Amino acid sequence: MKSLLKAENLVSYIGPYTILQGVDIEVGHGEAVVILGRNGAGKTTFLRTVMGLVHTRSGVLELDGQNLAGMPTYAIQKLGIGYVPENYGTFDLLTVEENLRLAMWKEDAETMERRDYVLDLFPDLKVAYKRYSKTLSGGQRQMLSIARPLVNNNKILLIDEPSKGLAPVIIERVALALREIKKTTTVLLVEQNFALACAVGERFYIINEGKTVENGAMENLIKDKELQAKHLGI
Amino acid sequence: MGTLITLIVSGLAEGALIFLMASGLSIILGMMGVINFAHGTLFLWGGYAYMFSYYSIRARVILSVFPDAFQTGTQGGILRVTGVQLQAGQYLPFSQELLIFVVSILIAVSVVFIMGIIFEKLFISRVYGNAPAQILITLGLQVVFTDLVRVIWGPNMIPMSRPPFLDGVSSFAGGRIAHYNVFLIIVGATVAIIIHRVITKTRIGMVIRAGLQSPENVQALGINIRKYFTVIFACGAALAGLGGALYMPLVGNVVSSAGMNNQILAFIVVVIGGLGNFMGSFLGSIFLGLMGVGVAVFLPAISVVANVLVMAIVLVFRPDGLFGKAVNKS
Numbered sequence: 368m369k370s371l372l373k374a375e376n377l378v379s380y381i382g383p384y385t386i387l388q389g390v391d392i393e394v395g396h397g398e399a400v401v402i403l404g405r406n407g408a409g410k411t412t413f414l415r416t417v418m419g420l421v422h423t424r425s426g427v428l429e430l431d432g433q434n435l436a437g438m439p440t441y442a443i444q445k446l447g448i449g450y451v452p453e454n455y456g457t458f459d460l461l462t463v464e465e466n467l468r469l470a471m472w473k474e475d476a477e478t479m480e481r482r483d484y485v486l487d488l489f490p491d492l493k494v495a496y497k498r499y500s501k502t503l504s505g506g507q508r509q510m511l512s513i514a515r516p517l518v519n520n521n522k523i524l525l526i527d528e529p530s531k532g533l534a535p536v537i538i539e540r541v542a543l544a545l546r547e548i549k550k551t552t553t554v555l556l557v558e559q560n561f562a563l564a565c566a567v568g569e570r571f572y573i574i575n576e577g578k579t580v581e582n583g584a585m586e587n588l589i590k591d592k593e594l595q596a597k598h599l600g601i
Numbered sequence: 602m603g604t605l606i607t608l609i610v611s612g613l614a615e616g617a618l619i620f621l622m623a624s625g626l627s628i629i630l631g632m633m634g635v636i637n638f639a640h641g642t643l644f645l646w647g648g649y650a651y652m653f654s655y656y657s658i659r660a661r662v663i664l665s666v667f668p669d670a671f672q673t674g675t676q677g678g679i680l681r682v683t684g685v686q687l688q689a690g691q692y693l694p695f696s697q698e699l700l701i702f703v704v705s706i707l708i709a710v711s712v713v714f715i716m717g718i719i720f721e722k723l724f725i726s727r728v729y730g731n732a733p734a735q736i737l738i739t740l741g742l743q744v745v746f747t748d749l750v751r752v753i754w755g756p757n758m759i760p761m762s763r764p765p766f767l768d769g770v771s772s773f774a775g776g777r778i779a780h781y782n783v784f785l786i787i788v789g790a791t792v793a794i795i796i797h798r799v800i801t802k803t804r805i806g807m808v809i810r811a812g813l814q815s816p817e818n819v820q821a822l823g824i825n826i827r828k829y830f831t832v833i834f835a836c837g838a839a840l841a842g843l844g845g846a847l848y849m850p851l852v853g854n855v856v857s858s859a860g861m862n863n864q865i866l867a868f869i870v871v872v873i874g875g876l877g878n879f880m881g882s883f884l885g886s887i888f889l890g891l892m893g894v895g896v897a898v899f900l901p902a903i904s905v906v907a908n909v910l911v912m913a914i915v916l917v918f919r920p921d922g923l924f925g926k927a928v929n930k931s
Contacts, residue, residue: 418821444823456818459929460810469807470822515822 371396371553372417372523375427379416386412386421388577392555394523399549401568401585402557403599409577410557411453414525418450419443431522445472449516449552453527455508459501463492463511466500470515478518485514488544506537513544523553530560542566561601565589573598603775608894614782616890617789618851621844622863623870623882624796625837631877631926632812633830635725636735639742641864642750643713643720643838645857647845649750651709652761652855653680659693659701660685667691678755695766702764706846713842716746717835725834726827743861750857763850785847792840793883800879809833813877814930841867866893869908873915875922884924 370393379387387409394400402410415421417428423436430446444450457466467485471478486493489510495503500511509529516524529545530538538560545567548554558564564571564585571588573581575598581588588594595601626640663670663685670691673684687693693701720742728734762768767781800806808829811819819826848863849855870889874881889908896907903910915923 420817420821439825440817440820441823441825444821450821452818452821456815456821458811458814458818460813461807465807465810469804469811469819469824472823519823 369396370394370429371398371431372555373427373429374413374417377413377416377426377428378424379412379421380424381412381421385424386577387416389426389579390574390577391579392572392582394553394555397553399554399556399567399569401564401571402555402574403559403561403564403571403588404574405598405600406559408574410574411527412577413574414450414527414555414557417443417448417525447520447522449519449521449524451512451516451524451526451529453531455505455512457500457503457508457511457515459499462499463496463503466511466515467518470518472519477520481520482518485517488517488547489514506533506540509533509537509541510544513541513548517548517552521552523555524548526554526556528557528559530558530563538563561595561599603777604898606774606776607778608898609891610776610778610782610786612891612894613789613887614779614785614851614890615893616887617785618844618848619863619866619870619889620789620883620886621792621847622841622867623874623886624793624879625840626867627871627874627877627879627882628809628813629834629837630871632809632816632833633725634730634732634816635728635834636732636739637725637837638736638739638864639720639746640739640837640841640867641860641862642743642746643716643841643860644845644848644863645747645750645860646716647709647713647842648849648855648859649754649845650712650842651705651846652759652849653682653754654705654708655701655761656682656684658705662693662697662701663687666693676755676757676759677753678751679753682754682759692765698764698766702767706843709846710839710842713845714835714839716842717838718831720838721831721834726830729830743864747857747860754855756857758854758856761849761853761855763853767850781851785851788843788847789886792843796879805829805832866908869912871922872912873923875924876926878922878924878926881922881924885922 372394374390374392377387377390378385390413402413404410412421416423417435419435419438419440428435430448433446435443461469467482491507492510492514495507500508503511513526513529529541533541542563545554549567554567556564556567568585571582571585572579581594581598622640622644626637629635629637660683667687670688671686673686675681675683724738724742728738763781767784769780771778771780800809808819808824812826816826848859866889870882870885874885892907892911896904
């Protein structure tokens with residue numbers, strides 16, 4: 368299988384600190400891959416490195432064979448990488464509509480169709496369409512955060528801990544939406560909530576202390592209690 | 602009552618001028634995180650560019666219409682300003698006076714807009730996220746470009762008259778209202794409405810509002826925010842330049858210390874109005890303008906410290922400003 372996103376022995380840094388110290392991750396077209404690991408393992412930093420928000424020091428980082436290292440964030444996004452940041456990243460002073468419009472590459476008929484699809488996927492957003500996002504609940508903000516990149520025709524969607532801070536009933540709704548999304552889009556999900564990871568992921572990677580330490584099929588991880596205990600503390 | 606009306610109109614006019622400076626400063630600080638101590642020099646350059654354009658164009662127009670008009674000598678440094686005075690019975694029609702005034706304002710605003718682009722591209726863009734470097738580099742620009750004004754136009758105060766069609770005074774309810782003050786209030790209100798429309802109705806406005814919270818997340822939506830930074834910095838500079846151009850005829854002279862004095866007022870407005878808060882800048886400017894005029898008349902002994910005192914009180918009791926920060930950074 369030809370990989371869509373490929374990181375090989377990736378090393379990245381923030382100021383004087385080397386955070387990723389050799390990450391190997393490959394995501395194929397149409398896959399749903401989950402990155403797991405304990406707090407501070409480097410999962411979020413990996414997504415931020417892909418987006419160019421954290422600097423790459425060495426290693427390979429490619430999308431569809433194109434080198435991403437050193438590219439500015441806005442240009443990386445334009446290559447077709449949708450990004451759902453940790454803690455929503457929605458804009459308080461913008462309405463739901465404006466949050467979606469700001470994300471659009473262009474406002475043509477195709478984009479509007481995708482927007483309508485997104486609003487059908489998250490009916491809460493349709494109801495709150497004209498409301499400022501600061502007035503939304505945590506769950507609604509997360510939905511908006513996931514919805515935003517979907518208005519474009521992305522090659523891959525990077526999602527950073529969508530379950531963080533949400534009630535279990537909302538997490539279930541997010542899981543349903545992600546299962547729907549992965550039918551049409553390649554997904555790379557960073558998640559601490561093991562149930563959500565299992566519901567979405569087909570393959571997994573575990574990162575520990577900035578390095579990839581395990582990977583395989585999700586069903587194998589679900590069965591392997593020892594591995595779960597060792598790296599995920601479950 | 603008459604005195605009160607006169608003071609209110611004067612205060613609102615002062616407030617309108619402060620607003621022109623503070624609104625740009627607030628957005629530059631709130632969105633780009635740039636502590637711009639060069640804002641005062643942009644204001645100053647607006648004033649000098651206006652003065653030079655106005656005198657130069659008007660002298661040429663007068664001499665072309667009235668070759669026998671009085672040459673009243675020259676003053677200034679390298680770029681000397683020629684004074685030309687109309688003889689009794691001679692006058693330029695309103696349309697020409699208006700055109701000279703408008704063109705001079707446009708030249709001043711354009712000069713400072715271009716300076717804003719150059720400042721941002723050459724200096725500011727290198728120090729994003731580095732507050733000490735920003736303070737040093739913008740203070741350096743303030744010093745260098747203020748001294749440059751002294752080199753080009755000389756260190757002495759140059760008289761600056763108001764355009765004849767705005768030079769009058771009218772009586773209203775016992776108060777004496779300068780036409781130029783009314784003009785400043787109209788300009789301030791118009792600019793406020795335009796800025797408000799841009800911020801709430803356009804894509805650049807969406808980027809500004811989003812960027813106030815998180816420039817990083819704006820970039821992650823595929824938007825080159827650095828490009829917007831340049832435009833926003835230049836527009837903030839142009840507003841300061843407009844303020845400078847309109848300020849000099851108000852006080853009747855151009856002098857190189859005007860930049861720093863007005864910059865301090867703008868920073869006080871940003872503090873009391875709330876970072877990046879447009880409405881805060883607007884109301885804060887009006888408050889400071891009215892207070893400044895009131896204190897100057899009733900308590901002149903504390904006129905220098907009054908503004909700083911207000912800022913200190915606000916900082917103690919409401920550190921985010923009277924109207925709060927526009928949004929919390931994330």
